[in-house]
Amino acid sequence: MTQTTHKQPKARYAQVWDPQRRQSFLLHRELAAAALGRPLQPGEVVHHIDGDPTNNALSNLRVFPSQAYHAHFEYHWRCQRAGQFSLFDGLLPARVP
Secondary structure (H helix, E strand, O other): OOOOOOOOOOOOOOEEEEOOOOEEEEHHHHHHHHHHOOOOOOOOEEEEOOOOOOOOOHHHEEEEOOHHHHHHHHHHHHHHHOOOOOOOOOOOOOOOO
16 A cells, blocks of 8 residues: 655745736745835845745744845754854844744
8 A cells, every 4th residue: 555645836936916017926035125215125034033935024034135044044043942042142133943
């Protein structure tokens, strides 16, 4: 007897259609830009703090100046979750169980 497991499809980022520009945009990037009061700069990355791309609450979004900063944050956040000591506790959200 073969048992198969079905993976849940990955959640996708919400997109918004702008009829004036005749283009679709990622909602989380539009929300972040509106909250900053300026367009996002090339290379800026909008991060979902809880990892859920469907949670576009402003309290769940963080803008990083580059993918390198985002990767650095992710590395230290994952180390913290694994119980490793971090030199950057002020940068990271509260400890996750």
